[in-house]
Amino acid sequence: MSIENNKDNNSSNKNKRWLYTILNLDKRIVYICIFLAIALPFFLNPVVDIKSTKWVKSSYDLVEEAAQKRKPILIGFDYDPATLAELQPMAMAIIRHAFSKNVKVVGINFLLNGTSLAADTLEKVAKEYDKKYGEDYVFFGFLPQISVVLLNFGEDFRKSYKKDYYGKDLNEIPMLKGLQNFDDFHAVFCLSGTGLPSTYIVYGVDRFKFNYIAGVTAVSAADYYPYLQSGQMKGLLGGMKAAAEYEGLLGKISDGMRGMASQSWGHITIIAFIIIGNILFYVKKRYEDEDKEKKL
Amino acid sequence: MSTNPWIWVGAISTIMIFTYLWKENPLYRLAEHVFVGISVGYLICVTWFNVLHPKLYVPLFQEHQWVLIIPLIMSIMMLFRFSTKYGWVSFWPLAFLIGFSGYGIPASIDTNMLKQLQATINVSFSGGIIPIITALIILFGTLSCLIYFYFSFPHKGAVGKIAKFGSMLLMISFGASFGYTVMARISLLIGRVLFLLRDWLGVVH
Amino acid sequence: MLFLKKTVPFLITLGMGIFTFMYYFMPHKMMKIIWEDVSDWAIIIGGGAMAVGAISMIRTYYRKSLNKDDPNRWYSLITLICTIGMTLIGFITGIGGESLFNDLFINVMIPLESTMFSLLAFYIASAAFRSFRLKSFSAGLLLVAAIIVMLAQIPLGENINENIPAISSWIMDCPNVAARRAILMGISIGSVATALKIILGIDKSVFSGAGK
Numbered sequence: 001m002s003i004e005n006n007k008d009n010n011s012s013n014k015n016k017r018w019l020y021t022i023l024n025l026d027k028r029i030v031y032i033c034i035f036l037a038i039a040l041p042f043f044l045n046p047v048v049d050i051k052s053t054k055w056v057k058s059s060y061d062l063v064e065e066a067a068q069k070r071k072p073i074l075i076g077f078d079y080d081p082a083t084l085a086e087l088q089p090m091a092m093a094i095i096r097h098a099f100s101k102n103v104k105v106v107g108i109n110f111l112l113n114g115t116s117l118a119a120d121t122l123e124k125v126a127k128e129y130d131k132k133y134g135e136d137y138v139f140f141g142f143l144p145q146i147s148v149v150l151l152n153f154g155e156d157f158r159k160s161y162k163k164d165y166y167g168k169d170l171n172e173i174p175m176l177k178g179l180q181n182f183d184d185f186h187a188v189f190c191l192s193g194t195g196l197p198s199t200y201i202v203y204g205v206d207r208f209k210f211n212y213i214a215g216v217t218a219v220s221a222a223d224y225y226p227y228l229q230s231g232q233m234k235g236l237l238g239g240m241k242a243a244a245e246y247e248g249l250l251g252k253i254s255d256g257m258r259g260m261a262s263q264s265w266g267h268i269t270i271i272a273f274i275i276i277g278n279i280l281f282y283v284k285k286r287y288e289d290e291d292k293e294k295k296l
Numbered sequence: 297m298s299t300n301p302w303i304w305v306g307a308i309s310t311i312m313i314f315t316y317l318w319k320e321n322p323l324y325r326l327a328e329h330v331f332v333g334i335s336v337g338y339l340i341c342v343t344w345f346n347v348l349h350p351k352l353y354v355p356l357f358q359e360h361q362w363v364l365i366i367p368l369i370m371s372i373m374m375l376f377r378f379s380t381k382y383g384w385v386s387f388w389p390l391a392f393l394i395g396f397s398g399y400g401i402p403a404s405i406d407t408n409m410l411k412q413l414q415a416t417i418n419v420s421f422s423g424g425i426i427p428i429i430t431a432l433i434i435l436f437g438t439l440s441c442l443i444y445f446y447f448s449f450p451h452k453g454a455v456g457k458i459a460k461f462g463s464m465l466l467m468i469s470f471g472a473s474f475g476y477t478v479m480a481r482i483s484l485l486i487g488r489v490l491f492l493l494r495d496w497l498g499v500v501h
Numbered sequence: 502m503l504f505l506k507k508t509v510p511f512l513i514t515l516g517m518g519i520f521t522f523m524y525y526f527m528p529h530k531m532m533k534i535i536w537e538d539v540s541d542w543a544i545i546i547g548g549g550a551m552a553v554g555a556i557s558m559i560r561t562y563y564r565k566s567l568n569k570d571d572p573n574r575w576y577s578l579i580t581l582i583c584t585i586g587m588t589l590i591g592f593i594t595g596i597g598g599e600s601l602f603n604d605l606f607i608n609v610m611i612p613l614e615s616t617m618f619s620l621l622a623f624y625i626a627s628a629a630f631r632s633f634r635l636k637s638f639s640a641g642l643l644l645v646a647a648i649i650v651m652l653a654q655i656p657l658g659e660n661i662n663e664n665i666p667a668i669s670s671w672i673m674d675c676p677n678v679a680a681r682r683a684i685l686m687g688i689s690i691g692s693v694a695t696a697l698k699i700i701l702g703i704d705k706s707v708f709s710g711a712g713k
Contacts, residue, residue, distance in 0.1 A: 027627045031317050034626040038482065039489050042500040049656060053670065081614035085487025086480060112551070113335065113614070115342050116596065116606045123598050141346040144547030148396065148540040159537055160544065163350040166597055202400065202407045218480035222473045225673055226682040229434070230415030232407070239476065240483035241654050259486040264655035266482035266622070271648055273630040281634050302608040309609055313616035317623055325576055331613040332558075333580040337587020338606060340555050345596050347548035351541065367542035371549025376711070378560065383711020384506040386553075389546050391510035394707060395517020396543060397696040402525045404696075408689035412682050430675045437679025445687050462683070464642055469680035471643035472672050475650025478625060485622035487615060 016287055023280050030273070037269040041261035050260060052245040055228060059189075059213045059235030060249045063094065066186035067101035072179065076190035076200065077118030078111045083193030083217050089243035089256035090215045091121050091191050097250050099129035099136065104175055106185070107139040108161075110149070110196055115142040119165055134173045141165030146196060147203045154208035156180050182210040187234075191215035197224065201232050213237065298496050307496040310488055437465045511702040518700035559584060646672055 052060070066073050075094065079087040098105050109118050119139050126137055140161045143149050152159040157180070163169055170176055182188060188210050190197045197214035205212045211234045214224055218239025227233040237246065240263060243256030298304065312327035352371075356364040370392060376385035416438045419431035443455060444462030451459040493500045517539075524532050562584075565577035587605060594600040635641055652658030653669030698704035 025630075028317065030627045030630055031623045034482075034485075034623055035489075038485055038622075039493065042490065042493055051659075051666070053666075081611040082618040083484070084611065084615050085485075085619070086483045088487075112339055112342055113610075115346065116338075116603050117611070119598060120603070120607060142342055143347060143544055144343075144551065145393075145396075145540075145544045147400065148543050151399070152537075152540055155533070160540070162355075165346065167345070167350065198408075202403045206403070206407045206411065218476040218483065219473070221476050222469060222673065222677050223681055223685075225678045226412055226415070226685055229674065229678050230411050232411060239479050240486070241479060255487075255490065259483065259490065260655070262486045262489070263479065263482055264657055266486075267478060267651045267655050268657065270478050270482075270626055270629045271651060273626060274633050274644070274648070277630045277633060278635050302604060306608045306612040309612040310616045313613060313620070316620065325573070326579065327613055328617075329576040329580040330583050331610065331617070332562075333583025334587045334605065334610050334613075336555050336558050336580075336584045337591065338610060339551060340584075340588045341591030341596055341602060343548050343551045343555075345591075347544065347551075351548070352545050363538065364542075364545070367545035367549075370542065370546050371552070374546065374549045374553050375556070377553055378556070379711070384510075384708075386711055387506070387510040387708040388513060389549070390708065391513035392517055393543060393546055393550070394699060395514045396521050398518030398521035398700055399525050401522060401693050401696050401700075404689050404693055408685050412686060416682060426671075430671070433675050434679050434682075437676060438682045441680050441683030442686065445683065462680075463639065465676045465680045466683075467639045467642040468646045468672060468676045471646025472650045472669075472677050474643065474647040475654070475669075478629075478647075478651055479654050481619075481622040481625045484615065484619040488612075488619045491612070 019280060019283055019287070023284065033273075034266065034269055037265040038262040041265050042258075044261065050241070050244045050248045050257065052249050053242075055236040055238075056242050056245040057249065059094075059215075059237055060097065060246060062187040062211050062213060062234060063097045063101065063103060066098070066103045069186055071184065071186035072104035072106055072175075073098055074106050074108065074182070074185040074188045076188070076192065076196070077107050077109045077114055077121065078190055078192035078194065078196045079117070080111050080113035080193075081117065082113075084117065085259075086217045086240050086243070087191045087193060087215060088117075088121065089240060089254060089259075090237050090246065091118075092125055092254060093243055093246040093250055093252075093256060094189060094191075094215070095122065095125040095137075096128070096252055096254075097246070099125060099131050100250075102136075103186075105137040106176075106179070107137070108149075108153075109140075109142045110144070110146040111192065111194065112142055112144075115165070134168070135175050138173055138175055139165045140170075146199050150200065150203040151207070154182055154204065182208045185210065187211040187213060189213050189215055191237075193217035193220065195220075198227070201227060205232050215242070297498055303496055307492060310492060314488075433465075437462070441465055507705070507708070510708050511705070514700055515702065518696075555584075 063073060073094075075091070077091060079091075095105060097103075105122070107118050107122055109115050119141075122137055122139055123133075125131075126133065131137060140157070141164060143160060149160045158170055161170055164173065178184070182204065188200070188204070190200045190212070192214075193216065197216055200212060200214070204210070212232070213235035214227075214233055215237035216224060216239075218241070221236065221238030224233060224236055224238075228236055237243065240256055240259050244260045245256075247254050247257045298307075309327060309330075312323045315321055316324040352364060352368060355361040356368065370389035373385050373389050376382045379385075416435060419434050421428050421431050440458045440462035442462070444451075444459040444466065449455065490500075520532075520535070520539075524536055528536075559581065562577045562580045565571060566574050566581060568574055571577075587602070590600075590605065591602045594602050596602050633644065635644055649658075649665060649672065650669050652661065653666045658665040658669075695704070699707055
């Protein structure tokens, strides 16, 4: 009897040792798992089929409408390198869409660290579609005090912007002839991982009434749904998946779509970690309860 | 593998930051300090070329719009912030900027309160069972979440139950946020991995 | 002296606060003329405020680099060299697309900053394994909502059950809207109260901290 008890105790101790080894797993092993989950899919077939959601589709439709009405769109490139991976594919997809339909693009920026990024993105896509600066697109550059600039933009953007990013007088840019304020743009986008998209609503949308779409990081996407339901926003692009959806609608595969296979494996890995972590937690709890009972 | 030296600079910078995952080390600290230094240099140049040069220097010193002496003086007053004795001088331009929040009071009430309230009340109770349930949850859910945040009376009895329902909705919302956060964080890593594998090593296309 | 230190800033805030408050309701022609000037000034002073930020940072790192007791002072020196270098390059080559300044931004600053934030992916994986525990009913709701939303973002979700994307979309459009709207209203009440307190001079804490 005592030998059997000893055997049980031994196997239980072994299980416990295993449990605590896994629970106290070196965090670097977890890091390696997530890194492999993201890196390996790139070596397989990296393109996955993504269906578009209604808010991405409505954003896409607004650019289509702009093409039909021959009106330009305004894009606020309010993101910096920190959120580049999510918002850059989105920006590129929107500009590609606009240029492919001959929609003119005006860019502005209120986040200093993203200024060159915006200029670079516009230049890159313009080269793909053979578009000319000043005729097909313009970048106004960075200005601080977003609230003041947006209020002035509603009246006449020349009140705040005298020169473009490259120092050229706005009155000398042919594309801007006939453009004055938000009314002259069919849609206004704000791409940002900060709180700036809601500032556009407070100081722009509610006063000047224009079609407004926010492109945000997935972290902050949930915050903007009340504005969709209230009609203050016409569309929402949330994170890399929205960029992939937009690329899908456009029929042009780029970084958003390419990243989705890794995104899938990353999500699966995290879900697996949550499940394994919880199972181990319950097993540990059971062992602790058993130990308490034995002591009693 | 890339032959562009700039891509190599980018790849080495990326790897230097990734070394932090192993443990804090001099390479990471070097990269961190280089980043801070370059960022400040970047800030100075962009502020000059995009803001101060076109909006202050050219109009004031080349076009002689003398009224701009006022913001110039106010900007200089800002620099007194570092003085222990005359630091109060910097409060004047600061007060000028803070005053602009006056516009934000009615604007914020309109955008984030009245329009949201309107959208809550104007939900549509038609189109089948699910839209009706959705409308009811939006209407009573918003109210119960507001009650959950209202601490002027105890959360007991009926009020407690409404607040409990509100807290459940908040938990669902935070869960959804967590789901999206996972997506966001993984996207950021995807961006860097794609850079290393495609732009630098050229092993994927 | 107290008049210059406390009363004048209060009067400027009050005056500007009342003016901008009125501008919301009465965008009269005369108001617009004044607005046009003061808004331009605000942008310029905003630029000046950025200079204050830059000077503050340079002062801090300059002091650190002079501290011989600090073994990490060389790092502070590197920061200062990078700041001066980037500024000089910007003023010499300009900030346009073909400049060295732009090359440094694209090939040094972007990789450093974006990689720094990408580290969060590793930490969230570690947190999912170690901290995300199903300890109560509320935690269960959070966990279920998180997993549904996570699955809905990837094609696998639809393969497990075709309704998962629709459920996720409903979560975002319905319970999420109710919860976020309540938070939004709360934040709005808080920000309006804070703005009023500052403009009316009840909260004067913003006018402090000089000389540090």
